[in-house]
Amino acid sequence: MTNPADTIDIPADDDRAIAYPTPLLRIDTVSKRFGTHVAADELSLDIREGEFFALLGPSGCGKTTLLRMLAGFETPDSGRIELNGEDIAAVPPHQRPVNMMFQNYALFPHLSVRDNIGFGLKNAGLTRIGIDARVADMISLVKLNGLEQRKPHQLSGGQKQRVALARALARHPKLLLLDEPLAALDKKLREETQTELIRLQRQLGLTFVIVTHDQDEAMSMADRIGVMHGGRLQQLATPRQLYEAPASRWVAEFVGDINLVEGEIRLQDGHRLTVEGKGTGTLFATMPAEPVDGLAICIAIRPEKIRLSRRGLAAGLNHSGGMNSIEGLVDEVDYLGGRSVYRLKLDHGATLRVALANTTRLDVDAYGIGERVTAWFTPDDCVVLPR
Incomplete structure (x- = not known):
């Protein structure tokens, strides 16, 4: 069986495009139902050794169920889960070289930081000296020095997160599973912890699989992302591929704006398509690598790919030359600090969202509500998808 992960092309300019060896983990046509709800529908996926992999999707798409099957807390109805070529679908959780970090951290409130991290190491066969050494290594690794005797209620949210991470890493798993591990942290701490997780993953060379519904989190941390919906894998790609070349209309709508x-x-005409857009008039687009069937299509354009002008297009950039240009009025403006998002009411009736960087401190270059503008973008900025 050929898996999409084996054939995917990774752009050379993506700095996370790393040549991985044979997959550490192979999920082969795995299915799981809860009554009439299908959590996994003959799902197949390869995850490579040393990879930071993200499962992304809306609530109820099956991503957490898949994670729990990898951990051994749920058993597939059918299919195989292979780790290093061995089917572990029926192996109990405590016998797998897999560990899981839960969303609520699941720390023991009566135990100190040191004892929380060391919990379970005795069952792994380590001596007291070995346990003390391993715990000391983990405390140093996650930078908890000096907090060894504190109880969970004496720790901040970020410190609790690091204790849970250290405990998950203490048994040296081949595969570390993270279930929404940053959901309880504020924005600044979440961003700092993302950087720390990437550092630890690269330092240890372990395979991390994270489940998240936060797209920014998945895009910033993962080498590859699997987008799930309805128990199926909708697309498997690097963050850049996923954002710039969504495989379907659903993925395009789900990922980003x-x-x-x-x-x-x-x-x-060759690689150029002339399209009559609903509410936009004539548009030019570049033929996709895999042409869509039929004449009815959908064109996807990211808001940041569009430029605005009060004076029409710059010299040499005109509609007859193949550049897309559309007239309209500014209907709404959202100021978001580093960028502003403009909602345009086009002359042909459609609406268009445009995101522009705020490059000056004052609003001298901003566009106001009711102002007439020209929106323009290139054919290469248009992603052609089946309708």
Whole structure:
């Protein structure tokens, strides 16, 4: 069986495009049902050794169920879960070289930091001296020195998170599973912890699998992302591929902010498509690598790919030359600090969202509500998808 992960092309300019060896973990046509709800529907996926992998999807898509099957807390109804070539689907959790860090951290309130981290090492066959040495290594690794005797109620949210991480790493698992590990942290601490997790993963060379519904979290941390919906894998790609080349309309709508324009192909000239867009008029797009069937399509355009002008297009950039340009009025403006998002009401009736960086401290270059503007973007900025 050929898995999509084996054939995916990784762009050379993606600095996370690392050549991985044979997959450490192979999920082969795994299915799991809870009554009438399908949590995993013949799902297949390879995860490589040393990879930071993210499972991304909306609530109820099956990503946490899949994580629990990898940990051994749920058993597949069918299919295989292979770790280093061995089927572990029926292996109890405590006998797997796999550990899981839970969303609520699951720390023992009556135990100190040291004892929380060391819990379970005795069952792993370590001596007291070995346990003390391992715990000391973990405390140093996650930078908890000086907090060894504190109880969980004496720790901040970030410190609790590091205790839970140290405990998960203490048994030296081949695979570390993280279930929404940063959900309880504030924005600043979450960003700091993301950086720390990446550092630890690279330092230890372990395989991390994180489940999250936070797209920014997945994009910033993962080497590859698997997007799930309805128990199925919708797309498997690097963060750059996922954002710039979504495989379907659903993925395009789910990942990031995007404009979707339905239309029909009127003309194909080499790699150039002329499309009559609903509510936009004529648009030019570049033919996708895998042409869509039929004339009815959907064009996806990221808001940050669009530029605005009060004076029309710059010299040499005009509609007849193949550049997309659309007239309209500014209907709404959202100031978001580093960028502003403009909602345009186009002359042909559609709406368009445009995201522009705020490059000056004052609003001298901003566009106001009711102002007439030209929106322009290139054919290469248009992602052509089946409708």
